[in-house]
Amino acid sequence: MSVRLYVGNLPQTFDAKELEALFSSVGEGVRFKAVNDRETGACRGFGFANVEDLAQAEAVIAQLNGKDFGGSTLRIEISEQRRDTRPAAGADRRPGSAPTAARKSVNKVVHADAVGEGAPDPRWAGELAKLKNLLANQKAAV
Secondary structure: OOOOEEEEEEOOOOHHHHHHHHHHOOOOOEEEEEOOOOOOOOOOEEEEEEEEEEHHHHHHHHHHHHEOOOOEEEEEOOOOOOOOOOOOOOOOOOOOOOOOHHHHHOOOOOOOOOOOOOOOOOHHHHHHHHHHHHHHHHOOOO
16 A cells, blocks of 8 residues: 655755655655646645555655755655545536535625614724724823
8 A cells, every 4th residue: 555745845946856866765666746836837845755655654754854955844744635625527617607505505694785773884893993992092181
């Protein structure tokens, strides 16, 4: 069973061969892939390494976590399971499309024009609080 490791705090520019040599000093079979920005192609400062088993993963963490690499201190830990927040394949992601069933069930009032009796208008509550504070500070001692 392979184990996936998170490798963080990578420098913006680094030599992949140097990093591979660093991983191979711990053991063979470590595969690394940096995460790059889609627009610029530059490294986003992290990546993932796959190792053969948990014992090798713990050895990589013990030897390389906190080690200096290209002026940055590496952060290596076992990667958490990916939380896929993207919509399922074939789902309609266009703006203005109908909300999903989970979103429809939420009855949340974001804005109300009708203001309750004696309550400040929620659109101006912050400004009202500031004015009250200013007036309280301007009272002259008699």
